[in-house]
Amino acid sequence: MVVRERKTETRLAVELCGIPLRTPLIPASGTLTKEALGEVEGVYGAMLPKTTTPAPRAGNPPPRVAETYAGMVNSIGLQNPGVERFLEGLDAFDIGLPLFVSAAGDTLEEFGALCERLGADERISAIELNLSCPNVECGGLTFCAGPASVEEVVAVCRRATGKPIFAKLTFEGVVENARAAESAGADALTIMNTIPALTIDAHRREALVRGGLSGPAIKPVALRAVYDVCGAVEVPVIGSGGVTSGIDVAEFMLAGATAVQIGTASFVRDPKEILSELASYLDKVGLDTADLMGALSS
């Protein structure tokens, strides 16, 4: 039995920017709370808490979530206690896995200072720059607005820290933005975030949630974004968007992703099942995760 378990371990392991991950799964930022860590033991290859910002953010007023066909729309508004209190509580996420931290600022300076602060913390293995939250207005700046702004913000962060940097991009103009992030020195790209969306309550005749669509509904859109970006850049890509089953994970890796984030799906099912579906799939096709990457016949 020990032998078999060992085998599963190697079969699932991947390496991301030189960081070994036991499994290719990572919780998507903002979708796993420290209170729920006990439920996900053995599932993930790294930890990734909710985005932190320089100052505390109260977030948006309710309603913040609404259900849609095969998905949900959220408008949380980056509620978080600010980077200092975040770092004080960070040990809760230190469960023996590489620890990635998601960061966002309102200005270039804030991004730079935040990366410097996070880069100085030894517990943190890499920083994911959230350049794509649809639910906050970034002081007039939308960092994912186009390649020029993406390049600028990634360059600032690159100068601020020697830690690996992942740029998390939205799917609008994703290929150009991906090239810009790469050329500015991003070590990996997280593709993608939620898609701007709106829900309306027809009976009350009121807008319900204006925010980002996530969940199974967006999977084929994210899969295309990942595939296209993998064809355009050299750096590793982390897939995010609608991953709901182990087969979905395999599809993202076949499209070229090195690791895959699980977000909304973890609200409706046990992510352990996703991992074991992936393991069964690998058994069936006789491959390891490392072999899957980009292995589409065409």
Place this chain on the structure above:
Amino acid sequence: MVVRERKTETRLAVELCGIPLRTPLIPASGTLTKEALGEVEGVYGAMLPKTTTPAPRAGNPPPRVAETYAGMVNSIGLQNPGVERFLEGLDAFDIGLPLFVSAAGDTLEEFGALCERLGADERISAIELNLSCPNVECGGLTFCAGPASVEEVVAVCRRATGKPIFAKLTFEGVVENARAAESAGADALTIMNTIPALTIDAHRREALVRGGLSGPAIKPVALRAVYDVCGAVEVPVIGSGGVTSGIDVAEFMLAGATAVQIGTASFVRDPKEILSELASYLDKVGLDTADLMGALSS
């Protein structure tokens, strides 16, 4: 009974660019064949066949459709017999309703000539410009690439015909493109088309369909696009994207749409049911469709 039917009629009727529609429903271009017209009697307020192009197009090789969570991805590639044979067969779609025609060209000149040709046909009440098909490369030109190209193509078509012109836009940059189309003289806007997407068959390890996502999955994205565009332009907006139930129709009208297209949903259910759900909803809230438009409390 006659009285009651009359009442339902008025209750459902809307006016689009001066054209009276018995119901606010229109089949989305490319989703209703003439062979199926018998099934949809009484449902629609206007007819809208599949996009026509100057020359015949064979379309893309199969597989052309694949299922996704709450939706499908298609890559038909605008298969059509070309405008001349299209017009020869157009009488099949003339079932006593206003007849709209969807048109696409590879160049500005083609768009202009096509609009002139279609504009000269008395059977046609309005022309929908398909500026947003994700499945064809338009001779290097992507007409929805940005406001400048949208403005250019709409202006050319405007000069070519006096018939009402609807510009069908993709959701990327939809608000700027909508303003551009309006200022170039579009009489209405169809918001939106499918979203670029990809499906992969993990078992065969091959890409399946690279095309556009449609169906319930995209509804909240289309709803937001319609809402945002309605806030930015004066011309009427026709909603398209994921409409699956009568409540969905109501939501699009509450968001500001004057009429609503039914596409993919008509593959999986009888659109008559959608109309009767809308009628029940109107009974329940005590409103007519005309009152619904933009009637969100906020």
Place this chain on the structure above:
Amino acid sequence: MKFYGVSVEERKASGRYTVLRYRWPGLVEPGQFVMARAVGWPVTLDPFLARPFSFYDHDGEVASLLFEVRGRGTALLDRAHKIEVSAPLGCGFQLGSSSGKAALLGGGVGIAPLKILGRRLTELGVPHDVFLGFADAPTAGAARDFPGAGMATMDGSLGTPGTVLDAVPNLTEYGAVYACGPNPMLAAVKRTVGPDRLCQLSVEERMGCGNGSCNGCAVPVRSGGYVRSCVEGPVFRAEALAW
């Protein structure tokens, strides 16, 4: 989020609501809730999210839920033979501080947590009265499960006409108030009870995950900002809430 499949052992109507019973060994505190859905595989897309419901009752072995059919989620639960639940979730009512007699106020389906709360208060020997408010007589049928409870109906067809607060003869005689119902009712209870007595409210906010992960179920608090009603709540001390 881990869901457990359980078989529905009994389903009965209670007024216009439904009561479901299923085997659920373990500890449950009054005011805690479950995320539940009709069974689907591997997930249900239709509806996509599980729905929150208070524990209606629990005897250590068997749990029950009381719910109103509102939309798709509850319609499916209403006819499901197998359901999936994640539980027990959230922080329930604090029963410790004895301060005389307690008033339990429920409005509509908000009566749900009062059943298990009453049972537990009885076990602890805390004297309490139950008051229930409903829209009309048919809905008020659910009061049969609360023998001796005071009652009000909005349309006046049964009990005191008005809200549940109108059914309480003398609110000042109670040292503690526990309430559950629509948020406007809870706000009224808070106003009426005032700051001097222990008042706990079980709030209802839209939920995404139910386990604290999504920050979706935000409730504004006096100390500033929002807290999650699924982890820090759903039961809050009235004075903690910013409404």
Place this chain on the structure above:
Amino acid sequence: MKFYGVSVEERKASGRYTVLRYRWPGLVEPGQFVMARAVGWPVTLDPFLARPFSFYDHDGEVASLLFEVRGRGTALLDRAHKIEVSAPLGCGFQLGSSSGKAALLGGGVGIAPLKILGRRLTELGVPHDVFLGFADAPTAGAARDFPGAGMATMDGSLGTPGTVLDAVPNLTEYGAVYACGPNPMLAAVKRTVGPDRLCQLSVEERMGCGNGSCNGCAVPVRSGGYVRSCVEGPVFRAEALAW
């Protein structure tokens, strides 16, 4: 697309396949198909599209389908009590032109339309032989419904080893060939039969709508471009296909 809810009257295993029977009065031509799904409300999101299946049999009152469980759609059909169908769809086999004896070739679940086709040919007094090809002996269990049929299995465990074509002793004795099965098998049949005899193939292409609306089920034709297999097909004359 209008779907009709029908109750499954009988479900039985046939080899590794399932046969479903339901009441379906009206006319059905051999080779026509249905779009079917387990019942859902108002649509099923999971899976989203209905699935195409050939009519296996039809006696004027009761229809049956024979299918293999491949994925989610067929898994749900396999346990559904109520299903929704849209039918009859497409153009079936042309039975008119009598040109001697007919050979009916089926591969895997492609055997489905041969049952109703054989029945109709018998009614018309057209002499015919049936040949079936399967992967292995367990799947070949479905041949029991075709008494007297020739048989081949790929693994050689039953009948002639090889494909269905290997089971036909002398193809030249037949004036007409009707075939249904995976597209590569159909291409092989077309090659083997050659251009001189009437050869009709029921093709299998992914479908969106099933009623001609989506242009999804494209099949390349000799005359150039594509036609829709759900309207112009699913049965085509072999020489019309560009493969």
